Amino acid sequence: MKTFLDTFKWSLIVSLAAFVVAFAYNGWAALALVVILGLMEISLSFDNAVVNARVLEKMSAFWQKIFLTVGILIAVVGMRLLMPLVLVSVTTGLNFNEVITLALEKGDPETVGTYGHYLEDAHPQIAAFGGMFLLMLFLDFIFEDRDIKWLTWLEKPLAKVGQLDSLSYVVALGTLLASASVAESPAVVLIAGVLGLITYILVNGLGSLFEGGEHGDESVGIHGSSEDISEELDKKSGGPAGLPLLVGKAAFFSFLYLEVLDASFSFDGVIGAFAITSDPIIILLGLGLIGAMFVRSLTIFLVRQGTLNDYIYLDHGAHWAIGALATILIVSIGVEVPELVTGLIGIFLIGAAFISSVVTNKRTAAAEALAAAQEPEPDLITSP
Template sequence: MTNNGKSTLSYFTWAFIVTAIGLVLGGWLGWQSTGTLAGMASVFFICTVLAVLEISLSFDNAIVNANKLKDMTPVWQHRFLTWGIIIAVFGMRIVFPLLIVVIAAGIGPVDALVLAAREPQEYARIMNEAHLPIAAFGGTFLMMVGLTYFFNHEKEVHWIGFIEKHMARSATVKGIEIAFVLALILVFSNLLEGEASNTFVHAAVYGLLTFLAVEVVGGLLDASQKAMSEAAKGGLGAFIYLEVLDASFSFDGVIGAFALTQNLFVIAIGLGIGAMYVRSMTIMLVDKGTLAEYRYLEHGAFYAILILSVVMYCQTLVHIPEVITGLGGATLIGISLWSSIRHNRRERTLGDHAGNRVATQLGEKA
């Protein structure tokens, strides 16, 4: 994708359309379930709040997606931004919560759907009980994503130098990020008691193994495509990686949404609207080359990912409102953007000074 001069608002056209359709559906659901204007307005409001929650929690997701997408071929970019968003909206916001209930309650998918429609309180209870293993799994996967970015001996651009330079140098020790995550798993498992401790360890190890499996499978798939054609790199392997990454980001939003409403369909509408804005932001970041222009923006996103992973671990011990998580991530990204702008201004000032010195020297020689 290349910058084609499109205005910023034009990237969000489909997001605006989905927002309008989603809010109308939300209002209709409110009217159907309560038969009152107050009920309709309440559901309408909840859908709006859920959309904002999803955007705030997933802005770092958009940046990481853009980082991966910029190296993918146009064909696979298009596939991720079409099929990938369908999987993200319908798979993670509807199918995933249903699967949790299917596994936790030992019932069929149809029964789970009926339970969501007729007994939303029982459905929400089962979802909340499944929060611990979900937080352990998702937190571990996201922690590996964040640490792998910083533990990279080839990484040359550093935002917070005294931290990142040490991490880059330490990356020569193979498996250091895995050792760090395993140590943290042991710490948190000791803070939990009985069956909860065992559940946390098992789910966290599965999260670690999933990350490693995705890395291996993704590398093999992309390597085989590259062998067939040099232009085919950044294909199916990268696509799978992004889908699992999006799933890990979605865990927190899906579980947190049940604090606002127990209606699965309202949750799907609200989070689906938010997911469309994340998609639009991803396209804009790739198309406009924003990551190259603002050099520390990626760093802010990956720090936000690390914080989110630690928050997910901490949520196995105490409840942390999703608003805090979202604001924390957004603040970090905002600071990294501000640092990038300052860096660009400083570089331009130095360039202007250097240009003036050269012009002065040439004038003196003349």
């Protein structure tokens, strides 16, 4: 209980402050909307927290603090407030001040010329960029042959075909071409998708390069599977007690990777928020202050409790949820997908992975207990 309160105390304090501001801003209606948006962001981003935790546990205490301070500022102000404004400005040609004025007018997103309408118009570019980044993350994970497999009937054949070099790029580019073919502006979707792919390659590649260089060994990558990371770190340190934590350039690029990942996840939430309210203040309070804070606190909690090592399939569930989100983003370029579907799929997959982990842990414990009980006692040697 103490660990929980220590980890989530700032999220709880900030949430209470957001509730007070929302109530003062527009009464009970605003407060209710902030609560709904906060819960929506947390449910949509739980898979984000699981993947964040796997990267964050390899970073030094200093960079973990950076993630919670500078990182939360980037998440709240940069990704949930400034990013939508910049996107509207870039896609419409309006200057930044005009976009801010539009946002504060709180126009109906269904009305042409409003902030919400412009942001909705930018959805194909947003979905293509975020969808390609998340799809590459999913494909690189699922095409890797790992000792631990969750959905063995599916992951085994995927690992076999994944032995073909650069298959993830072939699948991702094929998916992008297919999605662009049904888009109203194919060129725009293609450019945004390629930028998402380039961003993934650069951030992930540079992080892996510096991680390997600083440790003087081949790197498992900043988003490697849980068992690969554990095996590699144990090999380098002689055991879990002395994990070589990332510092310097490797930690910086891992931090950058986390922020880009957070941006990819937040795209869907920001667009979906306009189905609930077009007020940017309410969206900032719900998605930014409450949602982003709780996702980061949840990430730290998973790291401190060692949850990912205790529940071995959570990594898999999170990546399958990421694959589902990437698919939904790409499909949404041509077909509208309800926000409820996105949230429920992620929760279902991670919940199923958690239950599978618990069942596996119980079976393993029972097998070990049975083996110990059947082990013959050593013969007692008595002297004559």
